[in-house]
Amino acid sequence: MKNPITFEILKESTDSLARVGVIHTPHGDIQTPSFAVVGTKATVKALTSKQLNDINPEVLLANTYHLYLKPGSEILKMAGGLNKFANWSKPTMTDSGGFQVFSLGKAFGKNISKFTDEGGENEENKRMEKAPFATIGEDGVAFRSHIDGSDHFLTPEKSIEIQHNIGADIIIAFDEPTSPNDPIEYQKEALERTHRWAKRCVEYHKSKPNSEFQGLYGVVQGGKFPDLRKESAEYISSLDFDGFAIGGSYNKNDIGAVVNIVNNILPKDKPRHLLGIGEPLDLFDGVEAGCDTFDCVMPTRNARNGSILTKNGKINITNTKYREDFGPLEEDCECETCTTYTRAYIAHLFHSDELLSNTLTSIHNVHFLVNLVRNIRNSILEGSYDSFKKSFISEYSK
RNA sequence: GCGUAGGUGGUAGAGCGGUCAAUUACAAGAGACUGUAAAUCUCUCGCCUUCGGGCUACACAGGUUCGAAUCCUGUCCUACGCA
Numbered sequence: 001m002k003n004p005i006t007f008e009i010l011k012e013s014t015d016s017l018a019r020v021g022v023i024h025t026p027h028g029d030i031q032t033p034s035f036a037v038v039g040t041k042a043t044v045k046a047l048t049s050k051q052l053n054d055i056n057p058e059v060l061l062a063n064t065y066h067l068y069l070k071p072g073s074e075i076l077k078m079a080g081g082l083n084k085f086a087n088w089s090k091p092t093m094t095d096s097g098g099f100q101v102f103s104l105g106k107a108f109g110k111n112i113s114k115f116t117d118e119g120g121e122n123e124e125n126k127r128m129e130k131a132p133f134a135t136i137g138e139d140g141v142a143f144r145s146h147i148d149g150s151d152h153f154l155t156p157e158k159s160i161e162i163q164h165n166i167g168a169d170i171i172i173a174f175d176e177p178t179s180p181n182d183p184i185e186y187q188k189e190a191l192e193r194t195h196r197w198a199k200r201c202v203e204y205h206k207s208k209p210n211s212e213f214q215g216l217y218g219v220v221q222g223g224k225f226p227d228l229r230k231e232s233a234e235y236i237s238s239l240d241f242d243g244f245a246i247g248g249s250y251n252k253n254d255i256g257a258v259v260n261i262v263n264n265i266l267p268k269d270k271p272r273h274l275l276g277i278g279e280p281l282d283l284f285d286g287v288e289a290g291c292d293t294f295d296c297v298m299p300t301r302n303a304r305n306g307s308i309l310t311k312n313g314k315i316n317i318t319n320t321k322y323r324e325d326f327g328p329l330e331e332d333c334e335c336e337t338c339t340t341y342t343r344a345y346i347a348h349l350f351h352s353d354e355l356l357s358n359t360l361t362s363i364h365n366v367h368f369l370v371n372l373v374r375n376i377r378n379s380i381l382e383g384s385y386d387s388f389k390k391s392f393i394s395e396y397s398k
Numbered sequence: 399g400c401g402u403a404g405g406u407g408g409u410a411g412a413g414c415g416g417u418c419a420a421u422u423a424c425a426a427g428a429g430a431c432u433g434u435a436a437a438u439c440u441c442u443c444g445c446c447u448u449c450g451g452g453c454u455a456c457a458c459a460g461g462u463u464c465g466a467a468u469c470c471u472g473u474c475c476u477a478c479g480c481a
Contacts, residue, residue, distance in 0.1 A: 098433075108435090252432090
């Protein structure tokens, strides 16, 4: 039986785990390292498929939980799959809904991101813990829809079934991320459950015809603990996955080290996706640690909130000083926004609550990150990675 | 000219004797955002501050009171009605 996903390595770094390759999927190739754009609900917020195509990312990542709730995965199936539904012809991925176990469960209402050390025992958190949107059991996760309050139960098998309906090229096993604040006992318990779920995902997936044209990635968890990460990488490697995703819960400085440990264990000949990572400096770390693809909501979310990525660091376009700045968002940027509109105009759109602000800034931020990773790839191919990185970071951080 | 209702911080608009530097919303300023409950959220928003507090303020000027944005008198101004 032919593998739905195959991975070809074109060049490997001699002084890190970085590699340049190609993932062959039913909807075409992904030139890695590559940045996957997040379109949770089968849309990259504020962008048309034409605008997205013009930016030219290679992969789109949608979300199982969100599409299951609305419009329902049957609709995606009837439409002929995610690609047709969203008018996107290139490769796609779906996340399993595992992250929502975390974000709507233990992390709900805590005003914490994946990286903060905050949270803990304040009143707000205690109150929220009484009414989480997700509660975890051995068989799966009980969700209360954040949309209408209805009850749902997601299991590993159910997640895969939904992902079969959605029809992305790459689908992801159902897992449970943990918070950096969780005690090691809990992280160990969650990890072991994630492993049992991973096995069930593989078994269910392989029993269906979709496994001939959809590749399944297993998720490595384990928080910041090297022993747990090793155990997880070894176990997940032992299962019949087409590729791997590294899931997360890190303190910010742990990412590189943790991912290094994992990728030293994962088989080299299969692709590795670093879930949810997308800050420019983290992408360099991720590539050096041997990851092939990345995804992140940061470029689109920040865009909608006025935070613009530039080679000289992030700027907040709503700041007073940009109201009379008639230059582009970023000097020398070739995106549609920068070649067409000024900072002053975009600042005006934000101050006037005009929807076009979201579109213009999203175009720029997505363009920025997709091309950053593409440039990282090219620099590795050309043997100029170190100088590229050095010059990028010195400009970005100053 | 007479009558009525009013004049509160950038704006609208609460408050109607002490708990008021003054609810709230908007505007404004800054920050956050990493597998999207996010066109969201947080903080600041009279002046000064060693962050304890200090000072000046609710049209203006007087007055009553231990105490006034709140009550009284006068002045000025605004809206509506009648001349």
